[in-house]
Amino acid sequence: MSEMPERRQTGAHHGTSVRFDRVNKSFGRVAVLRDIVLEAPGGVTTCIVGPSGSGKSTLLRCTNLLERPESGRILLGEIEITAAGANVDAIRTRVGMVFQHFHLFSHLSVLDNVSLALRKVRRMEREQAEDVARAKLAAVALGGLERRRPSDLSGGQQQRVAIARALAMEPEVMLFDEATSALDPELVKDVLGVMRDLATAGMTMIVVTHEMRFAREVAGQVVFIDQGRILELGPPDEFFDRPRHPRLRHFLEKVL
Amino acid sequence: MSEGFHRIFSTFFDPGMIVQALPEVLTVGLPNTLLLSLFASAIGIALGLLVAAGLLSGYTSVRLPCRGYVDILRGLPHILTVYLIGQGLPLAGLAIFGGNTYGYAALAIGLIESAYFAEIFRAGFQSVERGQVEAARSTGMTRLQTMRHIIIPQGARRVLPPLTGQFILVIKATSLVYLLGLTASQREMFAIAQDAAINNANLSPLTAAGLVYLALTIPTTYAVNAWDRRIRGARSTHAVEGD
Numbered sequence: 250m251s252e253m254p255e256r257r258q259t260g261a262h263h264g265t266s267v268r269f270d271r272v273n274k275s276f277g278r279v280a281v282l283r284d285i286v287l288e289a290p291g292g293v294t295t296c297i298v299g300p301s302g303s304g305k306s307t308l309l310r311c312t313n314l315l316e317r318p319e320s321g322r323i324l325l326g327e328i329e330i331t332a333a334g335a336n337v338d339a340i341r342t343r344v345g346m347v348f349q350h351f352h353l354f355s356h357l358s359v360l361d362n363v364s365l366a367l368r369k370v371r372r373m374e375r376e377q378a379e380d381v382a383r384a385k386l387a388a389v390a391l392g393g394l395e396r397r398r399p400s401d402l403s404g405g406q407q408q409r410v411a412i413a414r415a416l417a418m419e420p421e422v423m424l425f426d427e428a429t430s431a432l433d434p435e436l437v438k439d440v441l442g443v444m445r446d447l448a449t450a451g452m453t454m455i456v457v458t459h460e461m462r463f464a465r466e467v468a469g470q471v472v473f474i475d476q477g478r479i480l481e482l483g484p485p486d487e488f489f490d491r492p493r494h495p496r497l498r499h500f501l502e503k504v505l
Numbered sequence: 506m507s508e509g510f511h512r513i514f515s516t517f518f519d520p521g522m523i524v525q526a527l528p529e530v531l532t533v534g535l536p537n538t539l540l541l542s543l544f545a546s547a548i549g550i551a552l553g554l555l556v557a558a559g560l561l562s563g564y565t566s567v568r569l570p571c572r573g574y575v576d577i578l579r580g581l582p583h584i585l586t587v588y589l590i591g592q593g594l595p596l597a598g599l600a601i602f603g604g605n606t607y608g609y610a611a612l613a614i615g616l617i618e619s620a621y622f623a624e625i626f627r628a629g630f631q632s633v634e635r636g637q638v639e640a641a642r643s644t645g646m647t648r649l650q651t652m653r654h655i656i657i658p659q660g661a662r663r664v665l666p667p668l669t670g671q672f673i674l675v676i677k678a679t680s681l682v683y684l685l686g687l688t689a690s691q692r693e694m695f696a697i698a699q700d701a702a703i704n705n706a707n708l709s710p711l712t713a714a715g716l717v718y719l720a721l722t723i724p725t726t727y728a729v730n731a732w733d734r735r736i737r738g739a740r741s742t743h744a745v746e747g748d
Contacts, residue, residue, distance in 0.1 A: 315639055342645035352636035356659050365654060366644035411640070418644055 264291035264453045265326040265343070265421035267312060272321035274307055281307045282318070283477040289422075291326075293469035294454040296485075298461070300500060304477040305457040309424045312455060313344040325422065342370060345415030349427040351407040353399035353414075359386065360395035363414045370418070385413040389443050405436030412443055423447060425456040461505055465489050473497045515707075522709035523716075526701045530714050534694030541611055541679040541693055546672055548615025553622025558652070560627045571623070578620035583681055587613045591685040607691050610682035618675050625671060629664035630656050666733035673722050673729070680718075694718070 267289040274282040281304045289295040297305045310316040311323060314330060314337050323331045330340045354362050363382035367373045373381070386392055389409040399407055408428060415423060425444065429437045441463050448454055448467045458464060464471050464485060471488040473481040473496075480494045489505075492498045559571030578586065590613035594601065602608025633656050641651040680695035687696055698714035 313643055315643065338642075338645050338647055341643055344643075346640075346643040348636060348640060350636055352634065352640040354637055354641070354655055355634075356662075366641075366646055369650050369654060370645040414640075414644065 263451055266291040266324075266453065267422055267455065268322075268324040269308070269311075270322040270324070272308075272311060272318045272323060274304075274311060274316060274318045281477050282311070285321070285477075285479060287472065287479060287482070289453060289455050290469065291453050292451040294448040294452075294456060294467050295470050295472060296464035296468035297455065297457045297472045297474060298459070298464060298500075298504075299474040303474045305474050306426050308474065309346075309426050309455060309457050312422070312424055313341050313346055315346075338370075342366075342418050343420055344422045344424060345418060345420035346424045347408070347411050347415055347426065347428045349430050351399075351404070351411045351431075353407055353410055355399055357399075358395065359391070359397050359399065359402070359410050362399065362410055363417050366414070367417055382413070382417055385417045386410070388416070389413045390439070403436060404432045405439045408432065408436075408440045409443055412440075412447075416447075422453045422455070425454065425458065427457055427459065429458070429460060459504065461489070461501075473500065475500070517708050517712050519707060519709040522701075522705060522707050523713040526698060526710035526713040527717075529697050529701070530694050530710075530717055533690065534692060534697040534714065535717060537687075537691060537693040538676065538679050538695075541607070541614065541682065542672065542676045544611035545614035545618055545679065546675050548612060549618030549622045549671075549675065550668070552615065552619035553626055556619060556623035557626030557630060560623060561630060575620045575623050578617055579624075583617050583678060584684065586617050587681045587684055589613075590616060591682070606682075606685050606687050610679075610685055610687070613685075614675065614678050614682065617678065618671065621671055621674070622668070625664055625667045626660070629660035629667075632663055633659045662736070666729050666736060669725070669729045669732070673725050676721055677718060 269285045269287040272282055272285040273280070285308060287295075297308065299305050307316055311318050312325075318331060321331070322329050325340060325343060328340070329335065330337075354365065357365065360379055360382050363385055364373075364375070364378040367378035367381055368375060371378070383392070383395060386395060389412055391406060391409055391413065394402065394406065394410075399410065402410065412428075428444070429440050432440060437460070441460060444454070444456070444463070445467050456464075456468070466485075468485050470482060471485050472479055473488070473492075473494065475496050481488065481492065481497045488497075489501065492501055556571050556574060559567050560575070562568045562571070587610075591606065591609040594609060594612075602612075637655055637659075638651055641655045642648075646654070679693055682693065683696035683699055687693070692700070694714045694717055695711075698710040701710035702708050
């Protein structure tokens with residue numbers, strides 16, 4: 250799991266950044282995101298925490314256009330992905346996403362789950378795609394399980410397959426939507442370990458999570474969202490040790 | 506009372522009449538019934554797939570006409586649709602099958618059934634977990650690629666039992682084409698029985714046809730139910746293992 254090159258994640262920012270510029274989104278009359286202004290710097294892990302229903306997931310889903318903001322701009326590097334006529338499918342190949350409930354393709358083997366998009370989107374030959382897939386599976390410590398069906402795996406293994414599936418496309422940014430919330434406690438560690446390795450390797454990551462320890466140890470910055478607004482943002486030690494906003498203090502008292 | 510019973514018996518269940526009607530029902534009617542059922546199902550399934558894709562479209566301009574198509578064909582009495590297609594098309598100058606009533610008959614039944622097949626496919630496709638669709642789109646797969654590689658392979662498996670069940674209904678629905686007046690060699694089971702019933706002023710030939718319909722539909726129904734149970738059983742054990 251620690252085959253990835255070591256690189257300090259603070260300091261010089263490599264990699265692609267994501268910027269949100271006054272992003273608004275509502276479902277019907279319910280405003281879910283209000284005037285979100287945020288930069289997730291390249292090569293840094295940005296953790297987003299907040300009460301459920303606060304808009305964290307929606308913000309993440311806007312980042313690969315599973316949801317469309319009503320107004321505001323989202324920039325992936327220098328490209329405005331919210332621009333009219335932006336190539337959504339091409340943008341999504343640059344942004345990997347991992348879901349709370351894994352969402353593996355249940356009719357396909359583990360190997361096919363990871364290699365399908367390489368063959369269909371990247372138009373790789375089967376053999377080449379499967380070589381890449383095998384390497385990605387090995388990187389998440391799942392070598393040898395290529396022929397299994399998702400239903401034969403534990404939740405932790407399924408989630409690592411999902412991570413390998415996203416990584417196979419060589420994305421510049423990875424999004425994690427409560428990736429460990431559906432896992433049994435003893436399986437959480439392995440998945441967090443993979444995410445930690447990715448962060449150390451300098452991947453730009455936006456991580457919606459309830460794992461405060463992970464946020465404190467891995468994040469370059471932590472963001473608190475409540476009722477669709479960013480109420481606090483800062484480096485982890487400041488965020489957790491000297492929270493300023495009363496709502497964040499209240500939230501941290503409840504979860505820590 | 507016993508006289509009434511006797512009258513019913515001799516009108517519907519005259520053994521001599523039934524035996525007399527059976528050979529033609531079996532040699533001419535049965536092949537035609539099966540052939541019509543297959544043609545109609547082929548048309549129905551092909552159209553049904555297209556319409557199902559339309560029903561799931563994100564575009565209202567595609568979805569609404571498909572919804573209208575399904576609602577109208579399922580809402581009209583089948584007899585009316587058979588007349589509209591079988592006699593209406595040639596009258597309208599759209600003699601796509603020339604004078605061949607067989608073609609119109611298959612088309613009419615196929616159109617009616619496509620509405621039912623479309624609903625079966627739609628339900629099957631919609632039963633595929635939405636998250637898997639989002640996961641596929643997140644890797645950059647297009648709508649069409651997602652349909653082809655994720656939704657259809659999973660939906661098709663779940664749809665096979667209800668599809669076969671619908672085929673049984675198609676077998677029965679083909680009896681309606683006697684309305685269109687087929688030539689002697691094109692008649693399916695019901696038309697043959699109907700003709701014999703009129704010629705003999707006795708309804709027993711219809712009973713003969715009914716027996717053959719039952720011989721086709723009852724075993725198939727039980728086979729489909731057993732198959733459906735097996736698929737459901739297999740799926741629920743998997744769900745338990747997954748949890």
